[in-house]
Amino acid sequence: MTSRTTAVAPGSVEARRSTGIWRDAFGRLIKNRLAILGLLFVGFLVVLGILGPRFAPWPFDLQDTPAIIANNYRALVPLQSPAHLLGTDKLGQDILSRIMDGAQISLSVALVVQIVVLTIGLPIGALAGWFGGRLDTYLMRFTDVMYAFPDLLLIILMSVAFRDTAFGRLYSGLFLVFVAIGLTSWVTVARLVRGQLLSLKEMEFVEAAHALGVRDRNIVVRHLLPNAIGPIIVAVTLGIPGAILAEATLAYLGVGVQPPRASWGSLIAAGQPLIREAPHLVYLPGIMIALALISFTFLGDGLRDALDPKLKGKQ
Amino acid sequence: MAGYLVRRILWLIPVLFVVTIITFTLMHLVPGGPWSSDKQVYGGVERAIAAKYHLNEPLWQQYGRWVFDFMRGDFGPSFKYADRSINQIIAEGLPATLQLGVMAFVLAIAVGIPLGIIAALGHNRWPDYLATGISMLGIATPSFVLAILLIVVFSVWLKALPPLGWKGPDTWVMPVLALAGYQIAQIARYTRASMLEVTRKDYVRTAHSKGLRERAVVVRHMIRNALIPVVTILGPILAFLVTGSFIIEAFFGIPGIGKYYVQGIVQRDYSLIMAMTVIYAFAVAALNVVVDVLYGYIDPRIRYS
Numbered sequence: 305m306t307s308r309t310t311a312v313a314p315g316s317v318e319a320r321r322s323t324g325i326w327r328d329a330f331g332r333l334i335k336n337r338l339a340i341l342g343l344l345f346v347g348f349l350v351v352l353g354i355l356g357p358r359f360a361p362w363p364f365d366l367q368d369t370p371a372i373i374a375n376n377y378r379a380l381v382p383l384q385s386p387a388h389l390l391g392t393d394k395l396g397q398d399i400l401s402r403i404m405d406g407a408q409i410s411l412s413v414a415l416v417v418q419i420v421v422l423t424i425g426l427p428i429g430a431l432a433g434w435f436g437g438r439l440d441t442y443l444m445r446f447t448d449v450m451y452a453f454p455d456l457l458l459i460i461l462m463s464v465a466f467r468d469t470a471f472g473r474l475y476s477g478l479f480l481v482f483v484a485i486g487l488t489s490w491v492t493v494a495r496l497v498r499g500q501l502l503s504l505k506e507m508e509f510v511e512a513a514h515a516l517g518v519r520d521r522n523i524v525v526r527h528l529l530p531n532a533i534g535p536i537i538v539a540v541t542l543g544i545p546g547a548i549l550a551e552a553t554l555a556y557l558g559v560g561v562q563p564p565r566a567s568w569g570s571l572i573a574a575g576q577p578l579i580r581e582a583p584h585l586v587y588l589p590g591i592m593i594a595l596a597l598i599s600f601t602f603l604g605d606g607l608r609d610a611l612d613p614k615l616k617g618k619q
Numbered sequence: 620m621a622g623y624l625v626r627r628i629l630w631l632i633p634v635l636f637v638v639t640i641i642t643f644t645l646m647h648l649v650p651g652g653p654w655s656s657d658k659q660v661y662g663g664v665e666r667a668i669a670a671k672y673h674l675n676e677p678l679w680q681q682y683g684r685w686v687f688d689f690m691r692g693d694f695g696p697s698f699k700y701a702d703r704s705i706n707q708i709i710a711e712g713l714p715a716t717l718q719l720g721v722m723a724f725v726l727a728i729a730v731g732i733p734l735g736i737i738a739a740l741g742h743n744r745w746p747d748y749l750a751t752g753i754s755m756l757g758i759a760t761p762s763f764v765l766a767i768l769l770i771v772v773f774s775v776w777l778k779a780l781p782p783l784g785w786k787g788p789d790t791w792v793m794p795v796l797a798l799a800g801y802q803i804a805q806i807a808r809y810t811r812a813s814m815l816e817v818t819r820k821d822y823v824r825t826a827h828s829k830g831l832r833e834r835a836v837v838v839r840h841m842i843r844n845a846l847i848p849v850v851t852i853l854g855p856i857l858a859f860l861v862t863g864s865f866i867i868e869a870f871f872g873i874p875g876i877g878k879y880y881v882q883g884i885v886q887r888d889y890s891l892i893m894a895m896t897v898i899y900a901f902a903v904a905a906l907n908v909v910v911d912v913l914y915g916y917i918d919p920r921i922r923y924s
Contacts, residue, residue, distance in 0.1 A: 448630075448634065449633070449637045449638060451903075451907075452634050452638060452900050452903045452904040452907070453641070453900060454862055454896060454900055454903065456863065456865075456880075457642075457880065457884075457895065457896055457899060458641075460880075460881060461642065461645050461646065461649075461892070462645065464885065465645050465646075465648045465649040466648075549761055553761060553762075553763070553866065556761075557866065557881060559881070569761075572763065572764065572767070579767065579771065580775075583771075586764075586767055590761075590764040590767075593759075593761060593764065594756075594759035594760055594764070595759070597758060597759045597761075598755055598758065598759045601755070601758055601759075
């Protein structure tokens, strides 16, 4: 920070003005090594999620029955078969392909849950913050109730309740899990948006917009939300690890994703009885979960440092 | 203050009301009843059982009955364990769950706060990197993965700790560690950020400039102020540790109430599901009240209105 402020010669105001807040924030973000590491791994997951099925050595649900029979119905461990680089599970399904497929699941958790969170949390927070008064009281009371709801209980209950409906079977049952996790985690965003709007709506530029006759809806959508977007991005990014963890936990319990599809959590559950003969069945998906959680945390921390104007110049 | 407290406590009632209504509705949306997986029974028998448990009544009436029983402290009969009432099941399991949760809570505080302080005091030097690295591991390792690792290391390799049971200190170590791991990391991260924030305050500069020893500045001025915001996350953390232990309990064979969490839902044991929901929702909501009140004691600047 100091190096840059001193680099700007007195009088060269033009040079400083050309860096908008976004470019400014981006500059700070790419200087943060941990955030870049996180971003790289997230990028790797994106590539794996999109291209993984095409490059996976086997379809993730294909059972290599001959190989398993030849091995006395036991899981193949790595190096036992050149065709299965990381071995197979008990059913003869290729571990490498299944772990690669898990990237897609974890990424879609990251994306879809946060979309659900924003769809619910943004309007509720915005309505409460903008209108205030009684509506604010009711909406915030409602979020208080949702906050007290035991998260996993609700998620498991929903997953079981709607498991056999058409909706419950979408995307191997994962869509239901995403919505259930989203329904329990929008409270943070709603509170954040409300707080931001409460402080922003007293600002002079809002008064100016009012004076110019801008409609309320446009003031909220065009002026207030864009100003609140930094903290929202941070909250959403930092919400991702929680969602990935929740999905993995459910899958580990056998509640979420339905076979033959497997997320990293269910791979761990499946590998656990074999931990002595084939520990990699547990460790590899475990490491993938860990890396995904750390990456999104680093990225969220990096974004917070980059976007938080309070920290500006104090690093 | 007293008025504030009373209002917060009264507010628990509508919270529990809404939470139980949502759970009750969802629970009855689940296709199949408590007995649908069992052997086929004659229609008459099934009707008789349904009548005994009042399942033939309209839903609102069943809910009303549940609320009425609950007010008298009766969680009703279990649908799966014919020999025990829900009250007995809870009474048997709650002590172990509470003990596990509270021990994990104490561990999380005892490790997390010093870790965060060390990280902040050695900001951007090796203590920071070490402490931050440890908390990153905590954040990155789901409790069930941590539990597997602990068993592999302590039970399989070192043969030092029993992998199952809940009978004494040596059986407590691994479950408590596995449960607390994530929260240690959370508390450490939070403490570190809060300490770094405090470092920049005017009163810390003043304390330094009036020649106070470093130690006194840190202990008397920095830590005391930095811990105030940390208290706010302790409520949710304790609630999480008490209610979120079901995987760990199942994993280490601990006789707590956690295992009924999933079991109740899968077996459609309606009274069990309701009881677990009420207990957990109450724990979360009540602990938040406690923390908010404590917050006022610790930070006199907070005024309740």
